[in-house]
Amino acid sequence: MNDTPLSNRMHIGIFGRRNAGKSTLINSITGQDIAIVSNVPGTTTDPVYKAMEIHEIGPVVIIDTGGIDDSGEIGQLRVKKAYKILSKTDIALLVLERSQGLGEYELNFIKEVKARGVPLIAVINKIDQGDVVSGLLSELQLKKINYICVSALKNKGIGELRQKIVELAPDDYERKSILKDILAPRDLVLMVAPLDMEAPKGRLKLPQVQTIRDVLDTDCRVLVIKEPELEDALDNLKNPPKLVITESQVLSSVAKFIPQNIALTTFSVLYARYKGDLDILVEGARQIDNLKAGSRVLIAEACTHHPIGDDIGKVIIPGHLNFKSEGIVIKYASGYDFPLDVKGYSLVIHCGGCMLNRREMLSRIGYASAVHTPITNYGVFLAYMHGMLERVVAPFEPEKCVSL
Numbered sequence: 001m002n003d004t005p006l007s008n009r010m011h012i013g014i015f016g017r018r019n020a021g022k023s024t025l026i027n028s029i030t031g032q033d034i035a036i037v038s039n040v041p042g043t044t045t046d047p048v049y050k051a052m053e054i055h056e057i058g059p060v061v062i063i064d065t066g067g068i069d070d071s072g073e074i075g076q077l078r079v080k081k082a083y084k085i086l087s088k089t090d091i092a093l094l095v096l097e098r099s100q101g102l103g104e105y106e107l108n109f110i111k112e113v114k115a116r117g118v119p120l121i122a123v124i125n126k127i128d129q130g131d132v133v134s135g136l137l138s139e140l141q142l143k144k145i146n147y148i149c150v151s152a153l154k155n156k157g158i159g160e161l162r163q164k165i166v167e168l169a170p171d172d173y174e175r176k177s178i179l180k181d182i183l184a185p186r187d188l189v190l191m192v193a194p195l196d197m198e199a200p201k202g203r204l205k206l207p208q209v210q211t212i213r214d215v216l217d218t219d220c221r222v223l224v225i226k227e228p229e230l231e232d233a234l235d236n237l238k239n240p241p242k243l244v245i246t247e248s249q250v251l252s253s254v255a256k257f258i259p260q261n262i263a264l265t266t267f268s269v270l271y272a273r274y275k276g277d278l279d280i281l282v283e284g285a286r287q288i289d290n291l292k293a294g295s296r297v298l299i300a301e302a303c304t305h306h307p308i309g310d311d312i313g314k315v316i317i318p319g320h321l322n323f324k325s326e327g328i329v330i331k332y333a334s335g336y337d338f339p340l341d342v343k344g345y346s347l348v349i350h351c352g353g354c355m356l357n358r359r360e361m362l363s364r365i366g367y368a369s370a371v372h373t374p375i376t377n378y379g380v381f382l383a384y385m386h387g388m389l390e391r392v393v394a395p396f397e398p399e400k401c402v403s404l
C-alpha cells in the first residue's frame with residue numbers, strides 16, 4: 001500500500017488556526033502519533049505528510065499544516081507555506097475550536113478554497129470541553145459549508161468525519177488512466193527508454209514505470225528497449241507496434257526509424273495529459289515564436305536536484321532559447337518555489353511534473369492561465385523545437401492519427 005507514489009494519492013489538507021487541534025486530528029484520523037501536539041501555539045512549522053488508506057477512497061495522503069493565523073516574520077512564512085499546500089489539496093479540512101466563531105482567518109481561507117473549487121469540511125473540534133459557540137453552526141449552514149463536530153483528543157466523531165471525507169472526495173483527483181482511451185486490448189506498445197545519466201540507479205523513471213503498468217492494465221503488450229536496439233527491434237517484430245513512446249531527449253533520433261503510419265509520442269506528452277492539460281501546454285509551446293530579446297522565460301522544475309550532464313532544464317532548453325533569440329532572460333524555480341504570480345513572464349516551461357499530484361499541476365497551469373501567461377512542459381517544448389509537435393500529439397486527436 002505504501003508504494004503508491006504520493007503524487008497518485010488523494011491529498012487531504014488540514015488547515016486552521018494555531019492550537020485548533022490540527023495535529024491531534026491527523027493523529028486521530030490515522031490512529032498514529034505522527035504529528036507533534038502541544039498547547040504551545042505554532043508547534044507545527046513545516047507541513048507533515050502521512051500516507052494511509054481510507055476504505056472506499058483508497059490511498060490518500062493527509063497533510064498537517066502550520067496555523068493560518070501565525071504572526072511575525074517567520075509566522076507569515078508559515079502561513080504562506082500552509083496556503084501553498086492548498087494548491088495540491090483535493091479536499092480541505094478546516095479545524096475550528098468549538099468556542100471560536102468564524103473569524104477573519106477562517107473567512108479568508110474559505111474564500112480561497114471556494115475560489116479554487118476545492119471541497120471543504122469544517123471540523124469543529126474540542127467538543128469534549130463544552131458546547132459549540134452560539135451561531136457557528138447556523139453560520140456554516142448559511143454558507144453551505146459541511147461540518148462535523150469532533151473531539152480529536154477523545155476520538156469522538158472521527159468515524160463520521162471519515163464518512164464525510166468519503167462522501168465529498170472528488171473522483172477526478174487523478175486521471176484514471178494514462179493511455180487506456182487510445183489503446184485496444186492486445187495492442188503492442190514499444191517504449192524507448194534510454195538509460196542515460198538522468199535515469200535513476202537500478203530502476204526506471206516513474207513515468208516509464210507508470211506507463212508500463214497502465215499498458216498492462218489495458219490488457220496490451222509492451223516492449224521496452226534502449227535507443228540503439230530500435231532498428232533491430234522493429235525489424236524483428238511480426239506486426240508493427242500500435243504506438244511508440246520515447247523519452248523527449250531522443251525524439252529526433254527515434255523518429256527517424258518510425259514510419260509515419262505508426263503513432264509516435266513522448267512521455268512528456270502523456271504526462272501533459274495525465275497530470276495537466278495537453279491543449280494548454282501545446283498552445284503554450286506555439287508561443288515560443290513570439291519570444292524575443294528581453295522576453296522573460298520561467299523554467300520550473302518540481303524537484304530540486306543537481307544538474308547532471310546535459311540537464312534538460314539547465315542546459316538543453318536554455319540552449320534552444322538562446323538559439324531562438326539572443327537576450328531572452330531565463331529565470332528558474334524549483335521544488336515548491338513556483339511563484340503564484342507569473343505575470344511578468346512571456347512563457348513558463350515546466351517539467352513533466354511526474355512527482356506532483358494532478359491538482360498541483362493544474363493549479364500551476366491555472367496561475368499562468370489566469371494572467372494570460374503561456375505555459376508548456378519540457379517535452380512539449382522540445383517536440384515543438386524539433387518540428388514534431390503535431391506528430392507527437394496526433395495520437396490524442398484520433399481523426400489526425402493514421403495508425404490508431
Ligand SMILES: Nc1nc2c(ncn2[C@@H]2O[C@H](COP(=O)(O)OP(=O)(O)OP(=O)(O)O)[C@@H](O)[C@H]2O)c(=O)[nH]1
Pocket residue numbers: 016017018019020021022023024025036037038039040041042043044045065066067125126127128129150151152153154
Ligand atoms: N480538550 C481537547 N483538547 C484538544 C483537542 N484537540 C487538541 N487539543 C489540545 O489542543 C492543543 C493544541 O493541539 P494541536 O493538535 O497541537 O494543535 P495544532 O492546531 O496542531 O496547533 P499548531 O501546530 O500550533 O498550529 C493541545 O494541547 C491538544 O492536546 C480536543 O479535541 N479536546
Ligand code: SF4
Pocket residue numbers: 301302303351352353354355356
Ligand atoms: S517532477 Fe519534474 S523534476 Fe521531478 S522527476 Fe518528475 S519531471 Fe523531473
Ligand SMILES: [Mg+2]
Pocket residue numbers: 022023024035036037043044064065
Ligand atoms: Mg500542529
